[in-house]
Amino acid sequence: MQYLKRLSGLLPFVFLAACSTDTNEPGADGANLILTNARVYTLDWSEPALDGTPSRGAPYDDKGWRPDAEAVVVSGGNITFVGNSTDALKFQGPATRVIDLAGATLIPGLVDSHTHVFELGTNLERVNLIDVSTEEEAVARVAERAKSVPKGEWILGAGWDEGAWANHYPDKVLLSAAVPDHPVFLASLHGFAGWANQMALDEAGLSATTPVPAGGEMRLGADGQPNGLFLNRGVPLVRSAIPEPSQDELMERVLAGLNQMAKDGYVTVHDAGLDSREMAALEQLEAENRLPIRVYAMLSLRDEELMRKWLEKGPDTDNDSFLVTRTVKAYYDGALGSRGARLLYDYSDAPGHRGVSGDAYGFNQALNAEAMKRGFQIAIHAIGDAGNRESIDILETVFNSDPATRKNRHRIEHAQVMHPDDLVRVGKLGLIASMEPPHAVEDKTWAEDRVGPERILGAYAWRTLRQNGAALTFNSDNPGSDHSIFYGMHAAITRKDKDQQPEGGWYPEQSMTAEETVRGYTNWSAYASFREDETGIIEKGRWADLTVMDIDPFLLATESPGDILSGRILMTVVNGKIVFER
Numbered sequence: 358m359q360y361l362k363r364l365s366g367l368l369p370f371v372f373l374a375a376c377s378t379d380t381n382e383p384g385a386d387g388a389n390l391i392l393t394n395a396r397v398y399t400l401d402w403s404e405p406a407l408d409g410t411p412s413r414g415a416p417y418d419d420k421g422w423r424p425d426a427e428a429v430v431v432s433g434g435n436i437t438f439v440g441n442s443t444d445a446l447k448f449q450g451p452a453t454r455v456i457d458l459a460g461a462t463l464i465p466g467l468v469d470s471h472t473h474v475f476e477l478g479t480n481l482e483r484v485n486l487i488d489v490s491t492e493e494e495a496v497a498r499v500a501e502r503a504k505s506v507p508k509g510e511w512i513l514g515a516g517w518d519e520g521a522w523a524n525h526y527p528d529k530v531l532l533s534a535a536v537p538d539h540p541v542f543l544a545s546l547h548g549f550a551g552w553a554n555q556m557a558l559d560e561a562g563l564s565a566t567t568p569v570p571a572g573g574e575m576r577l578g579a580d581g582q583p584n585g586l587f588l589n590r591g592v593p594l595v596r597s598a599i600p601e602p603s604q605d606e607l608m609e610r611v612l613a614g615l616n617q618m619a620k621d622g623y624v625t626v627h628d629a630g631l632d633s634r635e636m637a638a639l640e641q642l643e644a645e646n647r648l649p650i651r652v653y654a655m656l657s658l659r660d661e662e663l664m665r666k667w668l669e670k671g672p673d674t675d676n677d678s679f680l681v682t683r684t685v686k687a688y689y690d691g692a693l694g695s696r697g698a699r700l701l702y703d704y705s706d707a708p709g710h711r712g713v714s715g716d717a718y719g720f721n722q723a724l725n726a727e728a729m730k731r732g733f734q735i736a737i738h739a740i741g742d743a744g745n746r747e748s749i750d751i752l753e754t755v756f757n758s759d760p761a762t763r764k765n766r767h768r769i770e771h772a773q774v775m776h777p778d779d780l781v782r783v784g785k786l787g788l789i790a791s792m793e794p795p796h797a798v799e800d801k802t803w804a805e806d807r808v809g810p811e812r813i814l815g816a817y818a819w820r821t822l823r824q825n826g827a828a829l830t831f832n833s834d835n836p837g838s839d840h841s842i843f844y845g846m847h848a849a850i851t852r853k854d855k856d857q858q859p860e861g862g863w864y865p866e867q868s869m870t871a872e873e874t875v876r877g878y879t880n881w882s883a884y885a886s887f888r889e890d891e892t893g894i895i896e897k898g899r900w901a902d903l904t905v906m907d908i909d910p911f912l913l914a915t916e917s918p919g920d921i922l923s924g925r926i927l928m929t930v931v932n933g934k935i936v937f938e939r
Contacts, residue, residue, distance in 0.1 A: 387453040395428065398425065404876075436895060439895055463904070470830040471832035471833070483513045499512060500535045542557050550589075571719075573589050576588075588691075625653060633662060651931065685735050691713055702812075730755070768885065777815055790819075798863060846875070847918065851868065
């Protein structure tokens, strides 16, 4: 069936007119935009059961899924009609743009609910080390970049996998020999490790006597001096020496990241852990009406000056703004790959070691409680089973002392490894598990080595969390993982990597259905940002935030799930405006 594969015949779309109006109801000139002949999945039906079974009202039967509409009409920033193409065209006027989508799939606009868009924009300029498997290959890429960079200027790279490389971390020797005339800093895939050459160490003024922050590590070589490898909270020792970008450069970087997200189908990002300068850049872009998609900002708990400013002001409550700030991002422990995540018992592959958390990782519990009581949503980064338990304990303690704080939909970011008792507590306490399907399939080659065969059963446990009543939201943690929605959906549905491994999926009992997966990136993410009444469902009166793709994931999930990876985004609509079209 043609719509089960990439619909190469979709382009060009049929464009009948181009203009716009500013009202939310069709006027004399008709609607702004009419999208016809689409496979529309509105999600405007009851939630699936906790085991993933579609509700009775879903467009699903023994023959499988079917779209529940074929056309959407947009006026101003809102949806004004959902139904069939014939009725939709009744809203056409001389100023209406009509696009025949030729059988493409139209869903509510995608949300990446845990991103680092400044880093994404910066990475577009960096040496790309994603999927590099050896130190030699990484060094060769940096050496090639050095040929075009003036001597003395920093060379930055990112993407080497600190989890996969954990048993053979690189040092400065090869990198310094190949690139002696530039300071080099290479951030790891998830940002919990950093690799530097000698010139970068010199620029940072680092030596064997340099104090290392609690929860961090600066590896030393045989000569007793820094060997160029930094872990967890030790990473900023080098990173802080990199010249700061100007405000204009910051704005250009975040715009590059946001425009990339728009190109990839996202209408909103939740940017996790913004500092004062990043917030200032976003605020200026909002004031200049230059934000291409919506940004749900998470303030960094580590930036106390920024926190004090916002504690005095209080969280935003205006959902309609393109920049909304009502969440605080807090780091509680490190990453599993670099053995920084805090575990209840020793690492299976590192006896005597349990990781770092809390005060030892820069978590300010008093400031966190103050933010909760001021009305902010808290999003705590927690990876290990001890890190998750302690984070939940911290939230529950504040709930008990101030019950009003329960209502703010607090989140556990990653919720990666959990004890069975704590998998139950997330749902009971009304917390949101904010999770990354790609992490499971990327970490599968080493995760069980870290925690052993018993604890791994509570890791990346999307289904178990959902069955225990936890709310979920799905995301990529980009640029730590590929943020392609097709990769994310494929990982959630199949528990397989891009090479379709392992056969049968990695702990497939934790997989999600197609409906749950799409909801995880749309209306469940809308709930995670208090916007479930404005977006996440295609319905008259809601925001016209829409995503068009050339595959139907609802059908492919059962008939040919591997083909999900070949999908392409065709169009992204934000606030009624087309911000990307292929």
